[in-house]
Amino acid sequence: MEISVTNYKRCDIVKAVGRVDSSTSSILLTTFNSILDNGRFRIVFNMSDVNFISSAGLRVLISTQKNCKRYNRGELVLSNVPENILAALDLAGFLALFRIFKSEVEAVGSF
Amino acid sequence: MKESRTFPGRYDSLEKISEFIKENAKFAGFDGFTTYTIETAVDEACSNIIEHAYGQENIGDIEISVHENPTNLTIYIKDHGKPFNPKSIPKPNLSKNLFERKSNGLGLYMMKQWMDEVQFEFVNNSNILKLVKNKGQ
Numbered sequence: 001m002e003i004s005v006t007n008y009k010r011c012d013i014v015k016a017v018g019r020v021d022s023s024t025s026s027i028l029l030t031t032f033n034s035i036l037d038n039g040r041f042r043i044v045f046n047m048s049d050v051n052f053i054s055s056a057g058l059r060v061l062i063s064t065q066k067n068c069k070r071y072n073r074g075e076l077v078l079s080n081v082p083e084n085i086l087a088a089l090d091l092a093g094f095l096a097l098f099r100i101f102k103s104e105v106e107a108v109g110s111f
Numbered sequence: 112m113k114e115s116r117t118f119p120g121r122y123d124s125l126e127k128i129s130e131f132i133k134e135n136a137k138f139a140g141f142d143g144f145t146t147y148t149i150e151t152a153v154d155e156a157c158s159n160i161i162e163h164a165y166g167q168e169n170i171g172d173i174e175i176s177v178h179e180n181p182t183n184l185t186i187y188i189k190d191h192g193k194p195f196n197p198k199s200i201p202k203p204n205l206s207k208n209l210f211e212r213k214s215n216g217l218g219l220y221m222m223k224q225w226m227d228e229v230q231f232e233f234v235n236n237s238n239i240l241k242l243v244k245n246k247g248q
Contacts, residue, residue: 019125019126019129021122021125021126021154021158022122022125022154022158022161022162023122023123023125023126052129052147052150052151052154054151054154054155054158054218055155055158055214055217055218055221056158056218058214058217059214059217062209062212062214063214065209066209066210066212069209083144084143084144084147087144087147087148088151088221091221091224091225092203092205092217092220092221093205093206093207096207097207097209097212
């Protein structure tokens with residue numbers, strides 16, 4: 001998995017390419033945590049090039065969302081979610097916990 | 112048709128295991144989404160083996176055999192770690208309240224939801240997990 005972070009004024013965009021599984025989920029967690037450590041809590045996770053997510057990856061999303069939303073200081077939103085990944089999020093009951101946007105522009109605009 | 116492969120029990124095997132499963136599922140005629148559900152179930156099973164049965168990476172192997180039958184694809188996943196008791200895994204909390212949500216138990220839940228049969232056995236000092244996905248659904 002490869003990962004990139006782009007900093008905007010309103011929020012940060014995280015983009016991952018490849019699989020988010022037990023082997024790679026810690027890299028994603030470290031990336032989110034480094035953004036939070038900089039006092040920034042509004043994050044867009046662009047999932048367009050994520051081709052697989054396991055429960056290890058879902059755990060990272062939940063714990064990051066909890067950290068972002070604490071004290072109403074921000075939110076983790078998702079964008080460009082492929083169909084298979086969306087089905088996994090739905091099965092795990094995540095659609096009630098995350099706002100999902102079709103594009104990065106819409107996601108950034110939501111903040 | 113039957114195909115078997117053995118992988119070292121460590122997390123960087125997961126991608127190779129997925130490739131092996133995807134090839135077999137596609138060859139058996141499953142569509143893209145169904146293939147993804149099988150890939151997920153096997154990934155969760157193998158992650159559990161490394162984390163729970165072996166307790167850490169590089170302790171033992173994971174043996175996978177895939178049987179294509181006329182009505183289904185049956186996958187056996189075998190390890191030589193500690194007996195795995197699925198009853199010890201809590202049911203997931205699917206609460207809509209974020210701060211009440213705990214994320215353990217999700218892997219086994221996804222496996223059970225997406226497969227037609229999930230059966231754990233401990234025989235001759237080995238855990239054997241049987242996963243079945245029916246064809247033509």
